[in-house]
Amino acid sequence: MAPIDTLNNERYVIYYRVSTKKQGDSGLGLDAQKRDVEIYLNNFCSKCEVVTEFTDIESGKVDARPELMKAIEVAKNLKATLLVSKLDRLSRKVSFIASLLEDKSLNFKVAVMPNADKFQLHIYAALAEQERDFISARTKAALAEAKTRGVKLGGLRDKTNERNKARERKAIENAQQYRSIIEPLRAKGASLQAISEALNKAGLTTSRGSQFKPMTVKRIIERLA
Numbered sequence: 001m002a003p004i005d006t007l008n009n010e011r012y013v014i015y016y017r018v019s020t021k022k023q024g025d026s027g028l029g030l031d032a033q034k035r036d037v038e039i040y041l042n043n044f045c046s047k048c049e050v051v052t053e054f055t056d057i058e059s060g061k062v063d064a065r066p067e068l069m070k071a072i073e074v075a076k077n078l079k080a081t082l083l084v085s086k087l088d089r090l091s092r093k094v095s096f097i098a099s100l101l102e103d104k105s106l107n108f109k110v111a112v113m114p115n116a117d118k119f120q121l122h123i124y125a126a127l128a129e130q131e132r133d134f135i136s137a138r139t140k141a142a143l144a145e146a147k148t149r150g151v152k153l154g155g156l157r158d159k160t161n162e163r164n165k166a167r168e169r170k171a172i173e174n175a176q177q178y179r180s181i182i183e184p185l186r187a188k189g190a191s192l193q194a195i196s197e198a199l200n201k202a203g204l205t206t207s208r209g210s211q212f213k214p215m216t217v218k219r220i221i222e223r224l225a
Contacts, residue, residue, distance in 0.1 A: 010045055011080035012109075014053040015071040017060065017089045030055070031215075033085035040083065040111035051080050060092035072106060082108035087125055092132065097125040174207045175223040182221065192217045 014037055018029035041048045052074060054067040068090070075082040084090050087110050091097055100106060101118045110116060113124070181202060185195045192214035199212040206216055 010047070011049045011051050011078060012041070012083045013051050013071050013075040013078070013080045015068060015082060015084050015089065016053065016055040017065070017068070017084075018055070018057055019059055020057065033089065036085035036111040037083060040109070040114055044114040051078055060088055060090075063091055063093065063096045072100075075108070076105050082106065083111060084108065085111045087113070087121060088128065092129070094122075094125040094129045098122060170207075172223045175220045178204065178220055179224055182217065182224070186221070 016030055016033045020029075041050070054071040054074075056065040056067040058065045071082055074080070087097065090100065090108070100108060101122055110121065113121070116124070178199060181199060181204075182195055185198060190198070195217045196212040196214050199217070204212070206212060210216075
């Protein structure tokens with residue numbers, strides 16, 4: 001399908017946000033955002049120019065993020081469009097989203113909602129905030145109910161943490177068996193795709209019995225490190 005010619009010669013300032021340093025270091029949190037932005041640029045504008053990109057490692061509950069402030073300033077100065085993958089990358093607060101929508105000097109787009117206007121974005125932000133509030137209330141109610149039944153909540157968290165640690169130890173042990181194939185290929189500069197294909201051709205499978213994929217190999221490499 002040919003790209004939809006809805007925007008011509010439009011300049012974009014791209015903004016990404018991940019919540020933790022671990023996501024930022026691994027790139028895993030950014031991969032999905034970059035994919036969505038790429039899909040938007042390839043399909044919803046015919047002549048796009050990406051001026052610059054900014055990335056914050058910060059919770060969506062914090063509005064005064066340094067890279068976001070820079071992205072907004074650059075977009076305004078250059079009369080460019082601020083582009084994010086999803087609305088919650090800008091903020092999880094409907095009040096902050098509303099303030100951006102009311103700013104006449106700022107234009108922004110959401111990649112996964114390419115045709116949404118400002119009114120629709122405002123409604124979506126409000127509904128998303130209501131859903132988060134409900135989930136929080138439901139979680140508190142469940143914890144209160146468990147407490148009345150005499151469940152030791154701290155004990156449950158400790159057991160969960162132990163299970164998670166055990167799973168991680170097992171995953172690291174499983175990763176070791178692929179070291180002899182992965183490390184020589186990495187030394188030759190092989191891509192994640194090439195390494196996954198080599199593991200599959202060797203007749204190996206993941207710990208769950210599945211074929212290897214580039215992201216699977218990425219996780220194994222991180223564990224080997």
